[in-house]
Amino acid sequence: MIVRSANAGTLESSDCLVTVMPAETIEIEYAGANEKIFRGRTEDLVREILGKYSLTGGAVKIQDSGALEVTLRARIETALERAMEAIAR
Amino acid sequence: MTGKNENMKNRPCRSMLYIPGDSPGMIQNAEVFGADSILLDLxxxxxxxxxxxxxxxVSSFLRGFDFGPLIVTVRINAADTEYFERDLEEIIPCRPDAVRLPKCSSPNDVKEADARISEIEKKNGIPAGSVALHAMLETALGVEDAFAVATASPRVTALTLGGQDLTADMGVQKTREGWELFYARSRVVLAARAAGVMAFDTVWTDINDPDGLYQESKQIVELGFSGKAAIHPSQIEVIHRAYRPSYKEVRKARRIAEAAEEAARVGKGVISVDGKMVDAPVVARALRLSATASLYDYEEDEEI
Known part of the structure; x- marks a missing residue:
């Protein structure tokens, strides 16, 4: 369960900044230079990762500066784990 | 040990570029810098x-990114930190070529890390010994124990000298000439050769002094190090230049190699080049030098 808001990543080139906040349902916000091309891919990725953590709710905001999928994945997971931290520990 | 480690031993590893583990932009461009290997730093x-x-x-890249021909090593946090356990738990299942373990001061430090890595390999269904261990010697005690550290586990495939921490531990300054590290370097190389593992040298920290880096690199090549760590992409070319055999050496080595081949072909036990007898260690060295030379371009009329 997401218990607090948390960030991961940067706005540097080839990176992305991910912000996660508690929410009842899954809400995904995505901004980046190639929004049209990558929105679908990124939303699928967020849903897949939320599923992996058994989360049915959470607001995920991504500012993408050209991150590869491996980078997006790492940043989303880091932000989620930070946002879930109080329970995990 | 599995094929992966054996494979690594046979690949040149003249340069090892440190890249901060939280810099995806640099990691995705790693191959462009031209290093033989990269050290993803945690x-x-x-x-x-x-x-x-x-x-x-680092774990996401190890799982989902193609590093091409690069040898990929991950420097984890030392065993006395709160990060050590999780570093191993998350990194070992991703099977990097090796993990670099800081602050090895005794064979026991290696044995404990080895036991932990073996457990994680087993739990994840990875063949035992898949991930090699590079032991960092950066205390006076570690250097004194170099051979025991290198032979503490078959997982150890390299010793590596940590010059910054070592000079601090010795209470001396790291100088441009590096005499304060001369004995430690010699000791580490000798221990590594005796144990049959590679030896890697410490970093040159002044990125604005490539001449100093070149001189130090020549020195460590002559001492017998397998490679040297770099902290900036611009240092790679300098290190590679220090490993480049001269054309004269290459020409001589090739003639010895050819003579050895010819002798083997006709079943002669004794090899001679220009009327001089050449014995086995000289042939072995010539073959090694030829292998290194194959990484470089040479002009026929080159004079160095």
Whole structure:
């Protein structure tokens, strides 16, 4: 369960900044230079990762500066784990 | 040991470029810099608040990114830190070529890490010994124990000298000439050769002094190091230049190699080049030098 808001990543080139906040349902916000091309891919990725953590709710905001999928994945997971931290520990 | 380690032993590893584990932009461009290998760093290059993020970036890249011909080593945090356990748990299942373990001061430090890595390999269904261990010697005690550290586990495939911490431990300055590290370097190389593992030298920290780096690199090549760590992409070319055999050496080595081949072909036990007898260690060295030379371009009329 997401218990607090948390960030991961940067706005540097080839990176992305991910912000996660508690929410009842899954809400995904995505901004980046190639929004049209990558929105679908990124939303699928967020849903897949939320599923992996058994989360049915959470607001995920991504500012993408050209991150590869491996980078997006790492940043989303880091932000989620930070946002879930109080329970995990 | 599995094929992966054996394979690594036979690949040149003249340069090892440190890349901060939380810099995806640099990691994705790693191959462009031209290093023989990269060291994805979870330790000193990563702030305490970003340790979790760096671990995620490194494991995500190891699982889903093609590093091409690069040898990929991950420097984890030392065993006496709170990060050590999680570093191993998240990194070992991703099967990097090796992990670099800082602050090895005794064979026991290696044995404990080895036991932990073996457990994680087993739990994840990875063949035992898949991930090699590079033991960093950066204390006076570690250097004195170099051979025992190198032979503490078959997982150890390299010793590596940590010059910054070692000079601090010795209470001396790291100088441009590096005499304070001369004995430690010699000791580490000798221990590594005796144990049949590779030896890697410490970093040159002044990125604005490539001449100093070149001189130090020549010195460590002559001492017998397998490679040297770099902290900036611009240092790679300098290190590679230091490893480049002269054309004269290459020409001589090739003639010895050809003579050895010819002798083997006709079944002669004794090899002679220009009327002089050449014995086995000389042939072995010539073959090694030829292998190194194959990494470089040579002009026929080159004079060095």
């Amino acid at each position: 330790e000193d290059a990563v702030a305490a608040s970003e340790k979790d993020a760096a671990r995620k970036i």
